[in-house]
Amino acid sequence: MIKQEMCEVISQQQIASHIYKLTLKGELVHGMNEPGQFVHLKVSQGMDPLLRRPISIAEIDHENSSFTMIYRADGKGTSMLAEKSEGDSIDVLGPLGSGFPLNAVKKGETALLVGGGIGVPPLYELSKQLVKKGVNVIHVLGFQAREMVFYEEEFSMLGETHIATADGSYGTHGFVTDVISHNGIKFDCLYTCGPTPMLKALEKAYQHKKVYLSLEERMGCGIGACFACVCHTGDDPTGHSYKKVCSDGPVFKAGEVVL
Amino acid sequence: MIKQEMCEVISQQQIASHIYKLTLKGELVHGMNEPGQFVHLKVSQGMDPLLRRPISIAEIDHENSSFTMIYRADGKGTSMLAEKSEGDSIDVLGPLGSGFPLNAVKKGETALLVGGGIGVPPLYELSKQLVKKGVNVIHVLGFQAREMVFYEEEFSMLGETHIATADGSYGTHGFVTDVISHNGIKFDCLYTCGPTPMLKALEKAYQHKKVYLSLEERMGCGIGACFACVCHTGDDPTGHSYKKVCSDGPVFKAGEVVL
């Protein structure tokens, strides 16, 4: 059930270069069940900026009716978001979209979670839920550089965790795909979120495997009404069939849509 | 010397229905000398709202580098201004315009200060400076209703003070002009600020007297560059001569411009 609610800021802190962790309290948390869903935030009350910003849900705490997001303060909207502090309230629309299917792996099987940069956050809630289910999790997380790395410890507590940086300033030098093959990582199901080139590489490398990808697209409404965020489907790559990233996704099975 | 400065909010409080008193600290205070000048405020950092808001200077405190404004929170900009609190900063351009001439009255003479509604504030600094000079001051202040009356006590401490309300809920029932004639108030010079109909009535009633009026007009730049705020001059009421309210005014001698 999608709700719109003024949520209260419980805490906000900077956890890496330009990266912030924001926890909000609100009743709409009780509608959040699937990891990988997102919320659509209005960062100011006026019209500057005008549109909402889509941000993934990184952690859900039903008990305290709170949820956490991790985001990069870059443009106008996210920079304004970074200025919010305890007690402020933020207009949240959500939860939106459909997330990572937990039932794609069984208890005792192994799930590989691969995140790139600001695609890492939704994997955290996913990992927690998989672990709870008894799934063995391995994380491979890629970042630009050392100062952008976040949540290594948190992920490590849930399972094996590898870090790669593009400039080699931390962890393995190179891409997440290198890490996976170098370490000969085996898995039953792969869940991933990050930049499109990374998703493409993973989709191609593991065609024979169960792979779920979370996509990003510019959005208008965020709820499926405006057709801003569509992509072609894998079985009709140049035709009229389509999926909406905001409501059919953001998570798709590999091959379901054209990246 | 006009300056632009981020000024710190020292205090803000509501003093009547929709009426706020706001004190700011800044170096530009040292450029303020004439009562009746105004500042041009940017109430938000973004573009909502886009333009600055002109607000009169109600009190100048050179010693503490601070100044006070009194304003009515009505539209978008002034409502946002009312949300500022201690420690916030506000982008101020000023001081602007030319104010009430103190040298129009001599020590020992009597000045009548007539204010209507939100035109009252600039008269406060004027009154203080006149009293300091040894001028006898009488105040006639008009408001819509009891709950909008402000600064009665402050003005009373400087001189005789009459209050009129349009609905009769406080003080004399009626207009400021009624109060003046009913009480047979005599004066050497009249200073006034308020709604145009009031200014017109006073200008007409005291044609033979020294009268100074402070005008209001919609502004663009506030510094004399955009020609938004012009009015015709009294000696060429339909020709090309003009005065700019923002830079030639807002205070004019009666007859100098067409109201």
Next chain:
Amino acid sequence: MSSINISLPGLNLKNPIMPASGCFGFGREFSQLYDLSELGAIMIKATTLSPRFGNPTPRVAETSAGMLNAIGLQNPGLERVINEELKWLEQHNVPIIANVAGSTEEDYVAVAKAISKARNVHALELNISCPNVKTGGIAFGTIPEVAKDLTKKVKDVSQVPVYVKLSPNVTNIVEMAKAVEQGGADGLTMINTLVGMRIDIKTGLPVIANKTGGLSGPAIKPVAIRMIHEVSQQVSLPIIGMGGVQTAEDVIEYFYAGASAVAVGTANFVDPFVCPNIIKELPALVEQLGFDHISECTGRSWKKNEPLAYHRA
């Protein structure tokens, strides 16, 4: 409380508020948020004869107090709109205005003819003004004679009144309005989006894949108000106004300019409950302004010259 029901050709509306075409899909998504029967009407997404995928992404970009879109008329095509979308909408007690698009006269006529027969379609909105399709289209929205002819042909086949949606991207909007009036239009809807562009400072390329897009939102409201003010004095057709409406006050501004109903587009993305919220606030605002019925507001800005007595206390 003042009344806000409105009667227009083909449309008996319980209130004059409706989502604008393209900003509400076919209503399915918003029906999860509130009861669609609260709306005065729904302007559904543009329908073309064949299904269209539309333009590549990115299709939207934010601008100051506005946004650009270049969806490119994506829709499932006439047949599925009628059999699936309009059929689904029948469960909701709300009149539908069907937005009809095409790239040839024949397309328009075929879509208009078929869709106007649908049970819940009470009026057509002839979209001669979409800035986001490369082929043909542009002449329909910018050349008076062409617009007039198209209107006439569509009127001939339509079972329901035809409103023509005007483009603001013209030198002379009155000329366009008069032309479609002569073509037999029953009403006007205005305005569609202004053609605009944003370029990404980091890439050096247009943000939108289609390069240009249609500018909507509060940024364009002054242009819409001006055009409605002008057109409403020169033609006798009722006008459904749109462009940047976000509040009940905006609705009144449109009525004062000359509109008889108002559509809400972009604001649905900012606040999905904007339409029901406006509908809730409108009767009290109309009363506060001193009118018994909202229709008294239509054209107030040019019909009367003295200011209203009302001033907010």
Next chain:
Amino acid sequence: MSSINISLPGLNLKNPIMPASGCFGFGREFSQLYDLSELGAIMIKATTLSPRFGNPTPRVAETSAGMLNAIGLQNPGLERVINEELKWLEQHNVPIIANVAGSTEEDYVAVAKAISKARNVHALELNISCPNVKTGGIAFGTIPEVAKDLTKKVKDVSQVPVYVKLSPNVTNIVEMAKAVEQGGADGLTMINTLVGMRIDIKTGLPVIANKTGGLSGPAIKPVAIRMIHEVSQQVSLPIIGMGGVQTAEDVIEYFYAGASAVAVGTANFVDPFVCPNIIKELPALVEQLGFDHISECTGRSWKKNEPLAYHRA
């Protein structure tokens, strides 16, 4: 640090930033705030043959991310502009672009002839696009043939290069640009304001006494960018871009679209130091983007198709 000097017909500019006509008077007020010689150039307030008082007040109204103005070309007239304003400006080492307005061809020609002789006037800006004067004017800015003829006549008498200021209120901006190019224009300036209106909810009447006004500010930037993107690919004249510029990033967006210099209007009211601030920031930004000279940015969005290497770290 990259270079930002720019050479255009008649104009050797130390930087490509100049206040837009009507937003800076004749420079006197801003000279109290900063040294005018920091500016690339100054576009002075429109000058007409005879003095004009302009329209009644209110002349301005705020809109979402923009403003409306209907000043009505108030100015002291040709003679005083030359003898007082331009004379006064001579003390500042900054090229002047004189904005020339009129309601008849003869007016334009007379003003152009005289003002182009002033020592510090390096170029004319032919204002065929002011939306705020009732008489005549409109045809000059909307009919290609009329604009072309006027340009030709003004070119014939002008001692300095002539830039023509285009109106965005037209169906086909390229047609207008081509017409004035054929008329002999040396450059284009674009865009002037969009015609708009606001109506006061409390009074029921237009906020601006003139009813309509010209819409400027960030709200119109996407329209300006689109038009410059289009025109710069179709004519070979240099373009001075304007409309909503507030930051150095905005300047780059204009260059990418196809501009060779940029004017700043409304933003001067929001932040009177906006021009010198942009000028200060520009060289570093151009360098950060990977260009040696800002002129490499002109038309980048349509000249090259691959994204820039640069991404903010």
